[in-house]
Amino acid sequence: MLHLVWLKRDLRLHDHAALQAALQGLQQQGGKLALLYAVEPGVWSQPDSSLRQWQFVRESLLDLQQQLPANAALWLIPADLPDVLPRLQHALAMPIRLYSHLETGNLFSYRRDQAVQRVCRQLGIVWQESAQQGVRRASRSNPHNRDDWAAHWAGFMEQPQHPTPLLSDAPWLACPLPDALPMSALPLQLGFDQTPCPGRQFGGRSAGLAVLHSFLSQRGQYYRGSLGSPLSAEHHASRLSSYLAWGCLSVREVLQATRAALSQHKEDGADRRWLNSLGAFESRLWWHCHFIQKLEDEPLQEQQPLHPAWAGVREFNANWYNAWAHGQTGWPLADACMHYLQHHGWLNFRMRAMLMSLASYPLWLPWQQPALHLARAFTDYEPGIHYPQVQMQSGTTGINPPRMYNPTLQAQKQDPHGVFIRRWLPQLAQVPDSWIHQPWGMSQRLQAQCGVIIGRDYPAPLVDFEQATRLARERIRQLRQQPEYFSNAAGIGQKHGSRKRSPARSPRKKAVSKDQLSLF
Incomplete structure (x- = not known):
């Protein structure tokens, strides 16, 4: 029997539950061991994938190989896993037991895993999934329930870590696979978005x-x-x-x-x-x-608003979206943050929230396209954090109050002297501190002295922020007048809301949670 560990978002050997389960299976049943990373074209062609993410993964795989003994079977196969398994079973002519971590990924990986489960049933492959964090999958015996989730999380996190196993004497399968890649042949370029990211962190x-x-x-x-x-x-x-x-x-x-x-x-x-x-x-x-x-x-919240009343409410404006995505909104801190993000593949949580808030409220854009743009830009893209946070910041959960970050006030507070703005918007380098957060307010004479003409060298704001957010608040107020808005929100809060604090509130206000921490 082959005990096959399928690596996905678990590129390590330490505290690796699936690997430990495979080693335990070897002890109980005998057989051979192999590790598999499928370089899946389906995964890397999704619109939330990017070159920066693949480069991080590639470096992590190279680092992982350095931690393995020379005789280890680490197979790198350029195919989607549902296609790999039948070929693998045919080539090896031995029963396979598959081990992996329980992944909470995007909709594509969710459906890919469903396809893997079907293939495993057809081929008689037993697939054992192991939790690698305090997230649990619902089942008939354990339906979705937040009431005891905190205790579950604490219990999982207090368990001892799985030690890094000694693998030099493991019974590795020595059989070479004809379609496996050597580590040196891993693709250099994968991902839907190919924008370079010279300042990103190194993987591994x-x-x-x-x-x-x-x-x-x-x-x-x-x-x-x-x-x-x-x-x-x-x-x-x-x-x-x-x-x-x-x-x-x-x-x-x-x-x-x-x-x-x-x-x-x-x-x-x-x-x-x-x-x-x-x-x-x-x-x-x-x-x-x-x-x-x-x-x-709720996997569908990658595409659908958590609260149904928000479906189809916002209007897509291609010009505004492109200006936002390319750091051309006319709000200096927002534009500097977008340029910084493209260079580093990372941005601090408050600025992520501000970017999403600007797209959602003053620009009133549907959240789906901004969400995909940010997903591609983040080297640390974690779907399970990303999409709930996107919906939280864009107000579509029904249980979180709208947070309309004023980019000028945020700039005055977070970058009072414009150091960050000037670093990432060099065209504003000569603008004095008194105008760096609102350069559109400078006189024509001062603009000429600073070498930046608003509308030519740097854009004016796409909209008047105060006016646009007033309109957004009015739209939200009208939305909340729908007969079932708050009853739907209460159901969402029961299913997804934190149980950390539950202060007494009136039935109408209970659905709106103020203690949901932002991870952006």
């Missing part, structure tokens, strides 16, 4: 462990007060999101490492800022799984 577990260590020992002291500004967040945010999204690190090992560091800082009498910051980071790891559970419970 080795890089992820270094980032984790630097955060817990050095950078994390000012984490709590630094997340809002793109200037300070670049250094003091954890920067672990890409390594968690692609499984170079497990959420459990990061959580337990955080708790150990917090305990050590307490013993050392560290500055109170350390304790507050690591406590805040630990709570975010809880919310990380909380949001992924939302997509697990």
Whole structure:
């Protein structure tokens, strides 16, 4: 029997439940072991995929190979897994037992997994999925229920990590596969979007462990007060999101490492800022799984609004969308953030929320296309966080109050001297501090002195923000007057809402949750 571990978003050996299950199967049943990563054309042609994501994955696979013994069977097959399994079984002429982690991905991966399940039934392959974070799949015996989810999450996270196994003596299958790629032949370019990302993080577990260590020992002291500004967040945010999204690190090992560091800082009498910051980071790891559970419970929210009243409400304006996507809105902080994101593949959470809010309220764009654009731009794209957050920031959940981030006020607060804006919008380099957040207000004479003519060198705002958000609020008010709006929202809150706090509210207001933490 072949015990085959299918690697997806779990590119590591440590705390790897599927690998441990395969090793246990070997002990009980005997047989051979192999690891498989399918370079799936279907996955990498999806409109939420990008070159920057593939490059991170490719580096992670190269790093993974370095952690394996020389005789290890790590197969890299350029095909979608439902097509791989029949060919594999025919070529090997032996029964296969398949192991993988339980993935909460995009709709394509959801349907791909359904196809894998059908193929496994047809071929008599037993497929065992293992949880790798505090997200659980509904079943007849365990239907969707948030009431005991926090206890489930805590129990999972407190379990010991699966140790890195000693694989040098494992019974690796030595049979070569004719269509497998050598590691050196991994494609250099995959992904729907091919925009270069020169400033992105380097992939792989080795890089992820270094980032984790630097955060817990050095950078994390000012984490709590630094997340809002793109200037300070670049250094003091954890920067672990890409390594968690692609499984170079497990959420459990990061959580337990955080708790150990917090305990050590307490013993050392560290500055109170350390304790507050690591406590805040630990709570975010809880919310990380909380949001992924939302997509697990309702996969269609990648395409459909969570609250049905929001279907078809907004209007797509191609010119406004393109201006937003290319950093040409006329709001300097928003445009600087979009340019920064394209260069780095990462952006701090508040600025992500601001970009989505601008698309959704003053520009009144349907959220689906902005969501795909941001998904492609994020190296740390995690569908289970991305789509619930997109719907939260665009107001389509029915349970979250609309957050209309004013880009000028955000700029004055998060980049008061325009350092970030000038770095990413060099055409505004000579604009004085007094006008850097609202350059459209400069006189023609001052524009000429600064070398930037609004409407020629840099655009005026697409819309008047105050006027556009007033109109958005009126539209929302009318939407909420629909007879079943709040009863539908109450059902959504029951299914997806956090149980961390449940203050007494009137039935009408109970559906609107103010304690849903933003992970953008």
